[in-house]
Amino acid sequence: MNDIISHPKVKHAQELLRADHDRMVEEIVTLTEIPAPPFMEEEKAKAYAEMLREAGLEDVQIDGIGNAHGIYRGSGNGAMVAVAAHLDTVFPEGTDVTVRREGTKLFAPGVGDDTRALAVNLSIIRAMKAAGITPQNDILFVGNVGEEGVGDLRGIRYLFNENPLGPQIGSFFTVDGLETPELVDRGVGSYRYRVTFEGPGGHSFGDFGIVNPANALAEFAAGFARIEVPEEPKTTLNLSILGGGTSINAIPEKVYVDIDMRSVDPQALDALDAQMRALVEGALALENGRNDTSKGEITARFDVLGNRPAGRTAPEEAIHRASAEAVRAFGFEPAFRVSSTDANIPMSLGVPAICIGSGGTGGRAHTLDEWIDTEPELSLRGIYAVMAAILAMAGLQD
């Protein structure tokens, strides 16, 4: 790491980042004010592709799922280093995304999650170009779709599984979150389903005795809530949204419950999933066995609402060490966290990956009161750390 941060070209790039900071802030504003609700990232992707091109990347494209990306060409043939930030926000269409400023603070939905990172990456590209830095490996910068909620990591899933560049990627950063010391090296996997129970339905008094899908749902859900999950590896389950039924004097035809299961361990998550499916089968067998099925049986179906693989990047991996050292080099004490980010996808595929903050500070992410502080000193130390981590992985040509 010392070789990297003491290199004259890197020092020069840091000066250029400082000189570019005001522009970087303006680009945060510009990009924040382009709405990008889940599945509606197209306009922001087009704008970002244009900015990647202006910053000097080659082969800038928008791929088949809507990710904007371009290549910072290196000199060698090593594996590509991917550096992503996500375009989408959690906010629905019609949300007012106008940025309000108070001193160095910016207020707007999406301003920190993850728009600052998009602008930080642009600034790093410009600084590296202007400082004449040529890395050994190609660096792929990506503004990707589909990180939040229902987006279900589809942008990075596509990048690795369908984009022709996917197989060339040997390490992966997603620049997400703000606080520089907080690095994510474990990806929480999650399986999310709407479990719908259906049956013939009828009148609550006249048809009493026939099977009731709400009985099966209750039996399943009570069993699900009784499951004991390990504390380590952290594994969780949740019953959330309930729905269905039309009238209090009707045996419902359809009821459902939304469930969420998560674990940092893929095996634990799969075991939980199997246990959940067995409970559904048991609940169906119980209800179809104890009540009258002459008008029809109770059935269940699963609609997948989310499927995020679990994964981890071992502390021995180069990207793990490089990230910790880069953060430490600029005065932060690294703390490795567990979370669900775009890094889940490469981690689950065995590609070493880290989620690193874009620097500065802020709060209230996922609310209309979201804000960041772009006060330059803290902001720049974070940006320097990101650049140093990238260059540590990409390698420096003398």
Add this chain to the structure above:
Amino acid sequence: MNDIISHPKVKHAQELLRADHDRMVEEIVTLTEIPAPPFMEEEKAKAYAEMLREAGLEDVQIDGIGNAHGIYRGSGNGAMVAVAAHLDTVFPEGTDVTVRREGTKLFAPGVGDDTRALAVNLSIIRAMKAAGITPQNDILFVGNVGEEGVGDLRGIRYLFNENPLGPQIGSFFTVDGLETPELVDRGVGSYRYRVTFEGPGGHSFGDFGIVNPANALAEFAAGFARIEVPEEPKTTLNLSILGGGTSINAIPEKVYVDIDMRSVDPQALDALDAQMRALVEGALALENGRNDTSKGEITARFDVLGNRPAGRTAPEEAIHRASAEAVRAFGFEPAFRVSSTDANIPMSLGVPAICIGSGGTGGRAHTLDEWIDTEPELSLRGIYAVMAAILAMAGLQD
């Protein structure tokens, strides 16, 4: 019964009913075309009060809850005989209630349930008046509110519990349904609740381990579905509408289930209610015991959606025998049924009560395709039976 139906004045009243039949049909149309959704019976009540006055009743009023009623004065001081039909329909505001005719058939929402009975009672009043019939006991004719669904029998509940005439009523007919042979002598009681479970809520992963109201709901509902109820007296229970929860990655703050419990036996219904409440307590204790309550406990509350008392009229009661004989006298074989009608209220208070059909035939009640056939021969035999049953209870002055 032979004394009644062979009495010259009753014979004359039957001839007058026949002569009045066309007018009676016109009044079905007039009344059907005045909308009367639950809690919006006011206009129909006013119109019906005017028609009761025109038909010759005394002391016509609209009482404190909205029932229209008037007295057919008798000669003696015996207990009052009440004869009710309900004004309200199941159909919401805005439903097209225009009557369509095909021969003797009338099609419209509410035409049979219970508008025909309102018109039949008017025709009986006119015929008895014109035939010079003076009963021994006063007869109270009522067009009442609140029979259907959420109305929760509030019209007849008020009549017995708050209307000053209530304590004078010694027997009660509700003219409801069409088919003359079908008499209701057992009132199904029902308790209906929305059971809402509430807790602190939180993030499905970050706050995992805290209490979840959906867990408590599931435990309760699974236990409820496992309750074994007696076949005799018929007792039923039902889980119907489920709701609550805001997001799949949130531990919900609030979830609910709507439940319906019914029995023809008040003790069985109360026992079931107690069992249900114990299950809720048990589910709360389980969830608050096994999970973290540091952010708050799970609580439950009951919103009453319906409370209809159970009751029955014993076969030895005069009204039971009179109704059966009246029906039989006009060529029908009486069949006593179990149902939930306005007669539940007097039955539960120990006032002998019967629900009797208004005559004729029809179908598709509670749907937009509701229809009745007013073909005069069957229609009149039914009306004669209703009048005979009333007069058997009110007594005839010579």
